[in-house]
Amino acid sequence: MNEYIIENVRDFNPEHIFDCGQCFRWNRQPDGAYTGTAMGKTVTVRLDCVESGRIDKGRLIIENATEEDYEKIWRSYFDMDRDYGLIKEELSREDPVMKEAVKRGSGIRILKQDLWETIVSFIISQNNNIPRIKGCIEKLAALAGERLEDYRGEAVYGLPSVEKLASMEAEDLAPVRLGYRAPYLIKTARMVKERGLPESYEQIAALCGVGPKVANCISLFGLHNLSSFPVDVWVRRVMSEMYGFDEKDVKGMAKFADERFGDLGGIAQQYLFYYIRLTKGE
């Protein structure tokens, strides 16, 4: 299978990127590479470190991709043209907590994911755990998604389109075991079919099954609004432990994030999320 290789890649660690909670279709392989399906393609991503001990500088290998794929899809998807080194410096300045979080998740990048797939994924994610979210998404793709090119001899499916999902009934999704999220998904698909894809936080938050947390995730990961700061249980945990907030004071946390991190709130959230999950297990 053909590979595309990018030399001298900085601030890129597959483990950090795919395990900081922003995506659900990338899976770790025994050798530490990650295989995933995005933008209609399935690839395996690996980072070879050129200088020993320098995990944040190396050779990025994308298996099953051409140069054209890279230029058209992966350069943007992996946000390759943004200088995360600069962002990390800025976030770490005068914030010891963030400095440590940035150190632990030094190779995090915010993926530019497909908006509709982000909507579907994060509606499924609510009040749910990550292994089950991943399972639901795979089952949903296999049930109602378009078949993509096989990968390593296995069938691969994309997530169902707006039209497909809008044409289905909640009962049709029973095999996916979405529970009460199934009707949310169908309703949202019909709303999007009617109104088009959302373009602002307000339009996102108007969708069915989308509250403030999910809306911020969609805004951050689907629209790449880097100021969006999703507050979930893990962020509440890290904000109370590290910054002394009351666990229930979500508004206070959001205000703090806006004032301290500003336009970089979403990136800061990812470092914090990865950091607390690293220390608190799971």
Place this chain on the structure above:
DNA sequence: TCGCAGGTGGTCG
């Protein structure tokens, strides 16, 4: 058995 998992919608006061 029961609480929990990357919350949300509905209902009250």
Place this chain on the structure above:
DNA sequence: CGACCACCTGCG
């Protein structure tokens, strides 16, 4: 508004 609370499902 803000505080509750039920809610599919599967796992420990």
